Amino acid sequence: MVTELKADILHEVIQKRPVTTNKTNFGNILLIGGNEQFGGAILMAASAAVSSGAGLVTVATHNTNITPLHIRNPEAMALDWDNHGTVLEQVRKSSVVLIGPGLGNSEDAIELLRSTMRAMRENQTLILDASALGIIADKHVMIPTNVFTIATPHQGEWAQLSSVMIPYQDSMELNDLQRKTLNIDVLVLKKHHTVILSENRQMELLLGGPYQATGGMGDTLAGLIAGFVGQFAEPRRATEAAVYAHSAIAQELAEHNWVVRPSFIADFVPNYMARINTNLPEVD
Numbered sequence: 001m002v003t004e005l006k007a008d009i010l011h012e013v014i015q016k017r018p019v020t021t022n023k024t025n026f027g028n029i030l031l032i033g034g035n036e037q038f039g040g041a042i043l044m045a046a047s048a049a050v051s052s053g054a055g056l057v058t059v060a061t062h063n064t065n066i067t068p069l070h071i072r073n074p075e076a077m078a079l080d081w082d083n084h085g086t087v088l089e090q091v092r093k094s095s096v097v098l099i100g101p102g103l104g105n106s107e108d109a110i111e112l113l114r115s116t117m118r119a120m121r122e123n124q125t126l127i128l129d130a131s132a133l134g135i136i137a138d139k140h141v142m143i144p145t146n147v148f149t150i151a152t153p154h155q156g157e158w159a160q161l162s163s164v165m166i167p168y169q170d171s172m173e174l175n176d177l178q179r180k181t182l183n184i185d186v187l188v189l190k191k192h193h194t195v196i197l198s199e200n201r202q203m204e205l206l207l208g209g210p211y212q213a214t215g216g217m218g219d220t221l222a223g224l225i226a227g228f229v230g231q232f233a234e235p236r237r238a239t240e241a242a243v244y245a246h247s248a249i250a251q252e253l254a255e256h257n258w259v260v261r262p263s264f265i266a267d268f269v270p271n272y273m274a275r276i277n278t279n280l281p282e283v284d
């Protein structure tokens, strides 16, 4: 049975930070993507991850994207993805790895995806988006069973990955069967009224609208999920909260904006989260 995803998820997931805490308690996030053509995709994911409060954010990308990344987000660290050894070292150190936004499908991109998947271990979370999903479908790459995996396809990507064609994607039974077959722990099937499927849990988002139909909207969501999973307990609930917040913010911004630029969402995240659970010390 599909249940409506409601605002309660935010209060459940977004927890006030203990005063004595430090950056190592909020996730060591690695974002891999952004070739020469699609640098913006990984930059938008990075903005969302940084804005969500992730403890440490590192971006492995094509070297042309590193200066733009630092101009937009000096908080993020950067690696040239041609240095495979250094990238894999960072994969091993990370709590959450997002791969796919703007990754492309070159031979190098395929090899980077394969080696990233091989390097990951039980206590880490892997988020697969965009080009990573296309490569998995095209090259029949197996998703590792020993890593907690979240996949965030739009309907076109899900059709390619699961062979469930778009008109049949209303069937949660079919989607969930394919989710399990593909070794995906949490499936975020993105559309108008996104659904989130995981073991014994099916949630549907009833927020959001066509003002979100613009390039980069999914890249921003992927970065937000990475940031939430890195800093809040329980990756399924953290994913659901990120999906809810992303569209709730878009809906709020759409009251005064014809379309909602994905970067505006990232900029608005800290303010939105503070309204859920403020980090200000309590007053006696």
Ligand SMILES: NC(=O)C1=CN([C@@H]2O[C@H](COP(=O)(O)OP(=O)(O)OC[C@H]3O[C@@H](n4cnc5c(N)ncnc54)[C@H](O)[C@@H]3O)[C@@H](O)[C@H]2O)[C@@H](O)CC1
Residues within 6 Å of the ligand: 037, 038, 039, 040, 041, 042, 100, 101, 102, 103, 104, 130, 131, 134, 154, 155, 156, 157, 190, 191, 215, 216, 217, 218, 219
């Ligand atoms: N500024 C940037 O650098 C951007 C880069 N992007 C990157 O571009 C690469 C290709 O991603 P795309 O998703 O554009 O293209 P793809 O070509 O992978 O997928 C789009 C295909 O799926 C079909 N489709 C069916 N349902 C769809 C739906 N609900 N939403 C979108 N397409 C649907 C389309 O007709 C099209 O054939 C990815 O790596 C992505 O991250 C995009 O995210 C856009 C912004």
Ligand SMILES: Nc1ncnc2c1ncn2[C@@H]1O[C@H](COP(=O)(O)OP(=O)(O)O)[C@@H](O)[C@H]1O
Residues within 6 Å of the ligand: 130, 153, 154, 190, 191, 192, 193, 194, 207, 208, 209, 210, 211, 212, 213, 214, 215, 216, 217, 218, 219, 220, 221
């Ligand atoms: N008409 C719509 N109603 C609600 N949400 C939408 C609509 N169109 C797009 N979205 C949302 O925008 C995002 C688009 O993701 P995606 O297609 O991966 O974008 P991109 O790859 O360009 O970043 C998803 O979260 C999707 O649910």
Ligand SMILES: [Mg+2]
Residues within 6 Å of the ligand: 129, 130, 154, 218, 219
């Ligand atoms: Mg996308």
